[in-house]
Amino acid sequence: MTGPRGHDxxxxxxxxxxxxxPPTDDPAHPHNAPLSDVQLRxxxxxSLLTEKGLVDPAALDELIDTYETKVGPRNGARVVxxxxxxxxxxxxxxxxxxxxxxDLGYIGRQGEDMVVIENTSRVHNLVVCTLCSCYPWxxxxxxxxxxxxxxxxxxxxxxxxxxxxxxGVDLPDDVEVRVWDSTAELRYLVLPERPPGTEGLTEEQLxxxxxxxxxxxxxxxxxxxxxx
Amino acid sequence: MTGPRGHDxxxxxxxxxxxxxPPTDDPAHPHNAPLSDVQLRxxxxxSLLTEKGLVDPAALDELIDTYETKVGPRNGARVVxxxxxxxxxxxxxxxxxxxxxxDLGYIGRQGEDMVVIENTSRVHNLVVCTLCSCYPWxxxxxxxxxxxxxxxxxxxxxxxxxxxxxxGVDLPDDVEVRVWDSTAELRYLVLPERPPGTEGLTEEQLxxxxxxxxxxxxxxxxxxxxxx
Amino acid sequence: xxGVHDLGGMHGxxxxxxxxxxxxxxxxxxxxxxxxxxxxGGWRRWNLDMSRHAREQMPPAEYLATGYYxxxxxxxxxxxxxxxxxxxxxxxxxxxxxxAPERDSASPLAGALRPEGVPRxxxxxxxxxxxxxxxxxxxxxxxxxxxxxNPAGHTRIPRYVRGRRGSIDRDHGVFIFPDTHAAGLGxxxxxxxxxxxxxxxxxxxxxxxxxAVYVDLxxxxxxxx
Amino acid sequence: xxGVHDLGGMHGxxxxxxxxxxxxxxxxxxxxxxxxxxxxGGWRRWNLDMSRHAREQMPPAEYLATGYYxxxxxxxxxxxxxxxxxxxxxxxxxxxxxxAPERDSASPLAGALRPEGVPRxxxxxxxxxxxxxxxxxxxxxxxxxxxxxNPAGHTRIPRYVRGRRGSIDRDHGVFIFPDTHAAGLGxxxxxxxxxxxxxxxxxxxxxxxxxAVYVDLxxxxxxxx
Numbered sequence: 001m002t003g004p005r006g007h008d009x010x011x012x013x014x015x016x017x018x019x020x021x022p023p024t025d026d027p028a029h030p031h032n033a034p035l036s037d038v039q040l041r042x043x044x045x046x047s048l049l050t051e052k053g054l055v056d057p058a059a060l061d062e063l064i065d066t067y068e069t070k071v072g073p074r075n076g077a078r079v080v081x082x083x084x085x086x087x088x089x090x091x092x093x094x095x096x097x098x099x100x101x102x103d104l105g106y107i108g109r110q111g112e113d114m115v116v117i118e119n120t121s122r123v124h125n126l127v128v129c130t131l132c133s134c135y136p137w138x139x140x141x142x143x144x145x146x147x148x149x150x151x152x153x154x155x156x157x158x159x160x161x162x163x164x165x166x167x168g169v170d171l172p173d174d175v176e177v178r179v180w181d182s183t184a185e186l187r188y189l190v191l192p193e194r195p196p197g198t199e200g201l202t203e204e205q206l207x208x209x210x211x212x213x214x215x216x217x218x219x220x221x222x223x224x225x226x227x228x
Numbered sequence: 229m230t231g232p233r234g235h236d237x238x239x240x241x242x243x244x245x246x247x248x249x250p251p252t253d254d255p256a257h258p259h260n261a262p263l264s265d266v267q268l269r270x271x272x273x274x275s276l277l278t279e280k281g282l283v284d285p286a287a288l289d290e291l292i293d294t295y296e297t298k299v300g301p302r303n304g305a306r307v308v309x310x311x312x313x314x315x316x317x318x319x320x321x322x323x324x325x326x327x328x329x330x331d332l333g334y335i336g337r338q339g340e341d342m343v344v345i346e347n348t349s350r351v352h353n354l355v356v357c358t359l360c361s362c363y364p365w366x367x368x369x370x371x372x373x374x375x376x377x378x379x380x381x382x383x384x385x386x387x388x389x390x391x392x393x394x395x396g397v398d399l400p401d402d403v404e405v406r407v408w409d410s411t412a413e414l415r416y417l418v419l420p421e422r423p424p425g426t427e428g429l430t431e432e433q434l435x436x437x438x439x440x441x442x443x444x445x446x447x448x449x450x451x452x453x454x455x456x
Numbered sequence: 457x458x459g460v461h462d463l464g465g466m467h468g469x470x471x472x473x474x475x476x477x478x479x480x481x482x483x484x485x486x487x488x489x490x491x492x493x494x495x496x497g498g499w500r501r502w503n504l505d506m507s508r509h510a511r512e513q514m515p516p517a518e519y520l521a522t523g524y525y526x527x528x529x530x531x532x533x534x535x536x537x538x539x540x541x542x543x544x545x546x547x548x549x550x551x552x553x554x555x556a557p558e559r560d561s562a563s564p565l566a567g568a569l570r571p572e573g574v575p576r577x578x579x580x581x582x583x584x585x586x587x588x589x590x591x592x593x594x595x596x597x598x599x600x601x602x603x604x605x606n607p608a609g610h611t612r613i614p615r616y617v618r619g620r621r622g623s624i625d626r627d628h629g630v631f632i633f634p635d636t637h638a639a640g641l642g643x644x645x646x647x648x649x650x651x652x653x654x655x656x657x658x659x660x661x662x663x664x665x666x667x668a669v670y671v672d673l674x675x676x677x678x679x680x681x
Numbered sequence: 682x683x684g685v686h687d688l689g690g691m692h693g694x695x696x697x698x699x700x701x702x703x704x705x706x707x708x709x710x711x712x713x714x715x716x717x718x719x720x721x722g723g724w725r726r727w728n729l730d731m732s733r734h735a736r737e738q739m740p741p742a743e744y745l746a747t748g749y750y751x752x753x754x755x756x757x758x759x760x761x762x763x764x765x766x767x768x769x770x771x772x773x774x775x776x777x778x779x780x781a782p783e784r785d786s787a788s789p790l791a792g793a794l795r796p797e798g799v800p801r802x803x804x805x806x807x808x809x810x811x812x813x814x815x816x817x818x819x820x821x822x823x824x825x826x827x828x829x830x831n832p833a834g835h836t837r838i839p840r841y842v843r844g845r846r847g848s849i850d851r852d853h854g855v856f857i858f859p860d861t862h863a864a865g866l867g868x869x870x871x872x873x874x875x876x877x878x879x880x881x882x883x884x885x886x887x888x889x890x891x892x893a894v895y896v897d898l899x900x901x902x903x904x905x906x
Contacts, residue, residue: 036710038710038751039709039710040776041710041772042710042714043713043776044778045757045772049761050787051787054790055720056789059716059789061796062796063720063803064706064713064716066800068712071803102806108803108804108805108806109719109804109805110808112810115853115875131686131687142705142706145700146699149697150516150691154688154691154692157690157894158458158691158884166696167697174891177889177893178893183837183896183898184898184899185856185857186873218699266485267484269485269551270488270489270529271488272553273488273547274492276546276547277492277536277541277542280542282496282499282565282568283495283496283568284495284570284571287569288487288492291490291494292481292490292491294578296487300480336580340581340583340584341584341628358616359461359463359464359508360511370481370490371524372475374474376523377523378466379469379473381463382468382469385658386465386466386467386616386831388667389664391472394471394472395474401666404666406669407668409464409672410672412584412674414672458690458692458693460685466685467682467683467684468685468741520741604885605886606690607887620844662831
């Protein structure tokens with residue numbers, strides 16, 4: 001990558017499902033390869049809209065910077081850690097997620113109406129958007145490729161246990177799986193289980209353990225230590 | 229085209245739905261264009277299987293010739309004309325299509341078990357195969373591209389009247405539309421309505437009026453004359 | 457499997473366009489693909505249901521971007537590889553090399569389809585119908601509901617009828633059951649019926665009040681309503 | 682519309698592969714597409730439901746062959762053309778010419794999103810929720826059946842729940858109705874509920890006896906069971 005304005009020396013490769021991958025040093029695709037069709041098209045689009053005065057490139061930079069450096073899953077991780085150490089906060093979070101998150105400033109676009117769902121030893125929750133790729137931006141940032149891709153959107157509702165097994169979460173038969181399909185404007189955040197052996201950790205230390213995938217429901221939070 | 233062995237000077241163009249079209253004189257695609265990937269692949273496949281002794285190219289030629297010159301919708305048209313002039317034949321055809329067609333020699337692969345359904349002034353029948361492209365080969369030959377393509381397979385069951393309107397058949401509201409989805413090994417032939425004004429025609433003359441599309445249910449048979 | 461091949465009821469594919477005076481084939485590779493598929497089928501290493509299942513394995517975007525004979529080609533390659541006739545890697549190599557067919561480089565093996573065998577192959581009078589004396593579960597007029605099943609393997613019950621109510625129009629007799637046959641798990645003989653579904657039952661208010669769809673369904677796909 | 686975007690329950694797309702340490706964007710054109718979509722949305726010529734509807738118009742094979750930001754780009758182009766901002770032909774021409782962006786060639790119009798307006802745009806606290814005093818049709822615990830509707834236009838009721846029975850888990854309050862809103866036919870305020878469907882109800886014997894899918898559905902998608 002050559003920074004936010006570095007259009008010129010990019011290339012991407014695509015996997016068999018057509019998803020973009022980051023540039024590599026693959027010698028078959030040198031970094032000075034010609035611009036791809038989509039690169040040319042987006043540059044053309046931006047230049048035309050800019051010339052018409054419809055967009056300000058500086059505003060685009062600001063939008064990008066916000067989601068690359070300011071809003072992301074660390075927000076959600078802080079919420080989860082707080083809920084683990086503060087039972088009253090957790091109660092409010094589960095009861096009225098929107099207001100409780102707004103108090104922390106985690107409110108806004110694609111997170112205007114929030115629901116937090118709690119994983120326990122009896123219930124495992126999983127979030128998907130089968131129709132597009134709805135995702136709680138203020139607490140998790142922008143969604144990862146796998147969340148937006150056909151395999152997950154297709155299978156999360158039909159075969160959630162198979163999907164979870166594939167990504168390393170084996171659920172016993174007596175745990176209930178609840179899949180939340182985000183078909184409306186509600187956005188879902190999973191409150192994962194606090195791992196055992198973390199009693200001595202501070203809220204900040206706990207937040208470091210919490211991953212994006214655990215807050216979507218496709219991973220468990222692991223305790224720190226040699227097994228990690 | 230350069231005959232059944234003329235691989236070398238072909239090319240195809242594709243429409244927006246990815247369907248092949250016959251060679252044209254489009255100057256952008258000269259006839260001596262290099263072989264496309266699929267042409268190369270099929271040639272390679274045939275050469276490898278031939279070298280292994282698994283196929284005999286002469287048998288392939290014979291298979292192709294059968295469906296290009298011997299088996300096609302003229303078979304079905306003869307059946308329809310016969311049913312129009314011979315009430316006893318028509319009764320047997322509707323009652324036991326398989327045996328009745330077998331008597332005429334119109335039996336075999338992809339037509340082992342036949343059903344004939346009659347269009348009337350009250351009921352219009354339409355045949356589709358939503359899951360693949362099942363079609364009654366012995367009476368109609370191989371299916372046309374539109375029958376095998378996504379638009380027809382998708383819409384024939386959901387919006388048959390819209391499809392019919394698109395191809396020029398406007399049905400009054402009080403006609404019942406019956407769509408036959410060929411999901412099993414039954415193959416369906418529509419017996420179209422005999423057009424008015426054909427009382428004086430011979431069976432052979434009637435057969436000439438009957439089109440492939442009328443026997444699928446996406447066209448009416450038209451009487452000969454100035455309006456045709 | 458709930459694949460993109462199960463197209464019934466989808467929107468977004470555009471208009472139906474009938475090509476005037478359409479030829480039987482549009483290209484030589486279509487001719488050869490058609491004939492190769494029939495000729496290799498003559499070895500009887502796979503059945504018709506396995507052929508359909510093979511084509512359904514094509515990656516979804518590719519399936520929708522290509523036509524009928526590309527589906528056939530893809531399915532044939534898949535079957536040839538799985539049954540040990542030909543590795544796709546060998547085919548890739550040959551296709552890249554662009555070598556011309558060497559048709560006379562080998563004599564056909566005993567068992568290969570020969571020109572004189574073609575009429576018999578095509579005059580086939582038995583495909584999936586069976587003589588097994590299996591009693592029907594339903595008779596004409598019976599009210600039924602199509603089962604809501606979502607198997608990962610091959611099936612011939614389209615998604616758009618699952619869970620919908622219909623009535624038996626006619627009993628076609630006893631046939632091979634495709635779900636087991638495609639998986640090499642036997643013929644499981646059972647009756648096939650034309651089942652009439654009202655368009656309103658299938659599509660709700662978007663269906664026409666007078667219209668109906670007739671779908672051929674096996675006993676194992678049906679319950680009494 | 683019953684489009685290929687309605688992916689819930691499909692087979693054939695392969696495994697879920699999670700990329701380790703995935704960056705927020707994988708290419709500069711993804712960054713710009715994301716930001717252009719948000720910035721042009723700021724003109725408020727279309728709403729969120731129209732944006733989704735636009736992406737659903739992408740040809741099905743293309744939709745499945747491409748990724749998220751290609752869907753966004755396609756939808757943005759479609760909206761820009763329909764709302765008179767930019768003809769696709771002009772964009773084609775500029776893209777072929779390969780001209781570099783001339784960023785300073787025009788001052789942004791009044792109304793264009795400026796950097797200082799970005800925080801306010803993103804701090805949005807109102808999307809689809811409404812204050813209209815519409816009474817709910819259902820309450821938590823009620824048994825419901827999802828309507829079997831198959832509209833050609835935009836809808837947010839996935840195919841896999843249509844005609845299936847569930848129960849109201851919770852009432853989320855009053856929201857804009859996407860089917861009318863996407864078509865420019867008004868907000869039609871109504872309640873949205875999380876509806877719990879047992880996996881066995883949705884998928885038959887292929888579902889797990891203990892599991893459930895919760896789907897957010899509007900009053901207009903539901904009937905009492």
